Amino acid sequence: MGKKSIQEIEGIRNRKRQELELRVNTKADTREKHILVCHGTGCTSSKSPKIIENFRKILEEKKIENVRVIQTGCFGLCAKGPIVIIRPEDTFYAQVKPEDCEEIIQSHIVEGKTVERLLCKDIDGTIVNRLDELNFYKKQKRIALKNCGVIDPENIDEYIAFDGYKALYQVLTTMSQDEVIDEISKSGLRGRGGAGFPTGKKWSFAKQNEADQKYVICNADEGDPGAFMDRSILEGDPHSVLEAMAIAGYSIGATQGYIYVRAEYPIAVQRLKVAIDQARDYGLLGKDILGTGFDFDIDIRLGAGAFVCGEETALLESIEGRRGQPRVKPPYPANKGLFGKPTIINNVETLANVTRIILNGAEWYASIGTEKSKGTKVFALGGNVNNVGLVEVPMGTTLREIVFDIGGGIPNGRKFKAAQTGGPSGGCIPAEHLDTPIDYESLTEIGSMMGSGGLIVMDETKCMVDIARFYLDFTVSESCGKCTPCRIGTKRMLEILERMCERKSRARRFKQIRKISQ
Amino acid sequence: MNGKAEPDDLNKLERLANNIKKSAICGLGQTAPNPVLSTLKYFREEYVEHVSYNKCRAGYCRALCNLVINPEKCRGCGICKRNCPVGAISGEVKMPHEINQKICIKCGTCADKCPFHAIEKQTI
Amino acid sequence: MEEKMNCMDKKVREETKEILEKYPPEKDRLIGILNDVQEKYGYIPKQAQLTISEHLNIPMAEIYGVITFYSRFTLQPKGKYNISICLGTACFVKGSQSLLDRAKERLGIESGEVTPDGKFSIDEVRCVGACGLAPVFMVNEEVYGKATVKQLDEVIDKYQKEN
Numbered sequence: 001m002g003k004k005s006i007q008e009i010e011g012i013r014n015r016k017r018q019e020l021e022l023r024v025n026t027k028a029d030t031r032e033k034h035i036l037v038c039h040g041t042g043c044t045s046s047k048s049p050k051i052i053e054n055f056r057k058i059l060e061e062k063k064i065e066n067v068r069v070i071q072t073g074c075f076g077l078c079a080k081g082p083i084v085i086i087r088p089e090d091t092f093y094a095q096v097k098p099e100d101c102e103e104i105i106q107s108h109i110v111e112g113k114t115v116e117r118l119l120c121k122d123i124d125g126t127i128v129n130r131l132d133e134l135n136f137y138k139k140q141k142r143i144a145l146k147n148c149g150v151i152d153p154e155n156i157d158e159y160i161a162f163d164g165y166k167a168l169y170q171v172l173t174t175m176s177q178d179e180v181i182d183e184i185s186k187s188g189l190r191g192r193g194g195a196g197f198p199t200g201k202k203w204s205f206a207k208q209n210e211a212d213q214k215y216v217i218c219n220a221d222e223g224d225p226g227a228f229m230d231r232s233i234l235e236g237d238p239h240s241v242l243e244a245m246a247i248a249g250y251s252i253g254a255t256q257g258y259i260y261v262r263a264e265y266p267i268a269v270q271r272l273k274v275a276i277d278q279a280r281d282y283g284l285l286g287k288d289i290l291g292t293g294f295d296f297d298i299d300i301r302l303g304a305g306a307f308v309c310g311e312e313t314a315l316l317e318s319i320e321g322r323r324g325q326p327r328v329k330p331p332y333p334a335n336k337g338l339f340g341k342p343t344i345i346n347n348v349e350t351l352a353n354v355t356r357i358i359l360n361g362a363e364w365y366a367s368i369g370t371e372k373s374k375g376t377k378v379f380a381l382g383g384n385v386n387n388v389g390l391v392e393v394p395m396g397t398t399l400r401e402i403v404f405d406i407g408g409g410i411p412n413g414r415k416f417k418a419a420q421t422g423g424p425s426g427g428c429i430p431a432e433h434l435d436t437p438i439d440y441e442s443l444t445e446i447g448s449m450m451g452s453g454g455l456i457v458m459d460e461t462k463c464m465v466d467i468a469r470f471y472l473d474f475t476v477s478e479s480c481g482k483c484t485p486c487r488i489g490t491k492r493m494l495e496i497l498e499r500m501c502e503r504k505s506r507a508r509r510f511k512q513i514r515k516i517s518q
Numbered sequence: 519m520n521g522k523a524e525p526d527d528l529n530k531l532e533r534l535a536n537n538i539k540k541s542a543i544c545g546l547g548q549t550a551p552n553p554v555l556s557t558l559k560y561f562r563e564e565y566v567e568h569v570s571y572n573k574c575r576a577g578y579c580r581a582l583c584n585l586v587i588n589p590e591k592c593r594g595c596g597i598c599k600r601n602c603p604v605g606a607i608s609g610e611v612k613m614p615h616e617i618n619q620k621i622c623i624k625c626g627t628c629a630d631k632c633p634f635h636a637i638e639k640q641t642i
Numbered sequence: 643m644e645e646k647m648n649c650m651d652k653k654v655r656e657e658t659k660e661i662l663e664k665y666p667p668e669k670d671r672l673i674g675i676l677n678d679v680q681e682k683y684g685y686i687p688k689q690a691q692l693t694i695s696e697h698l699n700i701p702m703a704e705i706y707g708v709i710t711f712y713s714r715f716t717l718q719p720k721g722k723y724n725i726s727i728c729l730g731t732a733c734f735v736k737g738s739q740s741l742l743d744r745a746k747e748r749l750g751i752e753s754g755e756v757t758p759d760g761k762f763s764i765d766e767v768r769c770v771g772a773c774g775l776a777p778v779f780m781v782n783e784e785v786y787g788k789a790t791v792k793q794l795d796e797v798i799d800k801y802q803k804e805n
Contacts, residue, residue: 427556
């Protein structure tokens with residue numbers, strides 16, 4: 001392999017794009033068939049690697065050429081996994097087992113007949129021939145997830161085929177640092193980790209500071225229980241994140257990036273390692289990227305099971321080799337961050353939007369969403385809902401649309417009681433607020449928050465007091481212990497809630513509560 | 519079996535939550551009380567029911583619900599009776615069985631073992 | 643101060659040195675190094691801690707502080723079959739608490755403990771990211787999705803019969 005010039009990259013792009021047209025176009029002019037198998041963590045634990053292996057073995061035995069088996073990232077509809085999509089026709093086979101491979105090859109590939117019994121069925125029972133016929137996908141707009149389920153995440157050429165590293169080259173050769181930051185600011189992109197801080201503003205603070213070294217950090221410590229948006233992006237489209245970090249590095253004047261990823265995501269870690277190696281090999285990371293004189297490299301740092309390390313200053317402490325206890329702010333990381341240097345810390349999903357904004361323009365991005373919340377948001381839809389999985393919707397889509405139109409409603413004939421957004425930092429939204437548009441401000445107004453994207457639906461069999469107890473139990477065990485209100489206060493709240501639910505409680509009398517709470 | 523909540527617990531909970539929000543040093547501590555505050559806002563009746571009436575309307579909190587055998591589903595197989603650790607279940611073979619609520623410790627073993635899913639939680 | 647080391651200690655010392663050699667001798671690499679040690683032994687042996695302490699010039703107390711802060715690092719080995727039950731929200735809402743209760747009941751131990759014969763240990767984890775398969779439990783690396791109490795019973799039975 002080895003370092004590539006921009007002409008060579010463009011050559012790969014054009015050649016591969018033609019080759020992969022069938023991945024996105026059902027009318028592609030091709031004699032090939034691609035069997036796409038989801039290789040995200042969810043489907044992997046349901047034996048998708050064995051499915052991939054079986055397909056390859058059978059194709060070889062039958063000496064069938066012109067058919068490729070591709071591992072891809074998450075298609076999103078986890079409830080129907082393991083998922084197999086045949087392109088170009090976009091046939092959607094659901095809940096496939098390794099034993100089904102023989103029939104799929106014989107019937108679909110050889111005889112040209114779809115395997116009816118494996119075709120995905122929508123909630124109302126209608127058989128769906130193609131992925132985009134499903135109600136689940138109709139209201140979605142996949143921007144951050146655009147490559148997930150389309151490309152093989154361990155093949156850099158496939159990433160390049162779909163405009164990979166085009167944004168980076170554009171930035172390095174035609175835009176100044178300020179122009180990049182300006183574009184991101186105009187797009188209205190806000191932090192997708194939960195707080196929603198304007199990304200362009202964060203980058204501009206870091207750029208303003210003079211320093212001999214600056215850092216770009218990707219926060220991939222997705223700790224919210226029930227959230228797997230970031231994991232899916234890292235597993236399905238890791239290069240998106242690498243390219244975005246390089247763009248961020250250029251704009252603020254950093255030459256080194258770190259991805260802090262939780263060790264509980266072994267597949268994501270593996271995909272990142274492969275992606276970084278491939279990018280370095282092509283000269284898209286490292287010294288003198290694409291001959292522009294810009295240096296930028298990325299290393300991985302693993303987390304070790306502390307939820308609090310998702311908080312940006314606790315994350316910095318962790319990378320510095322210490323207990324992950326948050327620092328008092330100010331100073332903010334953009335001024336004084338990793339090893340005391342100006343640092344920006346961005347969430348995985350935030351970064352996944354960057355290349356799209358550069359290529360399509362800030363105006364395009366700002367045309368999606370609401371006035372103060374631009375673009376789309378990825379949600380991990382879970383709990384008592386039919387279509388459990390990953391969805392990406394324009395900001396402003398209502399909770400009702402997500403739970404019922406996309407999510408397919410509540411199973412077992414039960415009723416919607418509440419939806420939790422924002423994980424342990426968020427709140428419950430009751431039925432009366434189902435028509436709330438999902439955006440940063442509206443959610444805060446009704447007592448919840450956007451959070452990182454976990455959206456847990458609950459039916460009438462869930463006890464809301466017990467749900468509060470559950471979240472507090474989590475918070476208590478994850479409290480770093482540094483400040484008294486959290487270390488002691490949350491424990492006291494938990495004890496009260498446990499008493500209410502009559503779980504095993506070692507509650508003591510609360511004569512001192514008044515003193516503690518003041 | 520009563521829940522052990524004390525009458526003043528709701529007020530204490532709310533005051534604690536508001537104070538932690540204001541005084542924790544990082545975002546996590548500041549938002550930790552949110553699940554409590556939002557459920558208190560929209561589902562206050564459930565809290566009141568737990569504290570004042572020892573009732574769980576969702577039928578979830580074991581200590582606040584009774585386990586009851588549905589006579590229409592029960593086949594009288596006796597598996598629950600044999601597995602009950604405190605001998606709270608009585609009934610003849612092939613006749614619907616019954617749980618004595620005074621003896622029952624609500625461990626749930628009977629419900630887990632019943633092959634006909636005949637044992638249900640009922641709010642008291 | 644040369645302490646008398648037994649064979650096992652010497653082995654751990656050597657192997658930890660091999661791990662240390664893969665990293666630059668910088669204090670901030672501590673967590674990555676501990677991750678490698680944890681993966682190798684299933685816990686952080688004292689000899690490993692001592693070796694790291696000497697090599698990176700970090701006080702033992704500080705290393706202890708880091709190990710006890712992060713839930714991934716343990717000071718005791720796990721059981722031969724480590725049962726991790728996911729208590730993430732999606733799994734919890736689908737009933738994973740009853741899986742945990744059942745595991746505790748069957749094995750007679752609490753979370754974080756090991757059975758006296760060293761065969762089983764129970765761990766609570768917070769979200770392995772397979773929420774589409776809720777509720778989830780794992781036995782070592784093997785994932786059991788859409789799990790039931792019955793399934794857990796069968797798995798425990800299977801491993802209990804093994805000698």
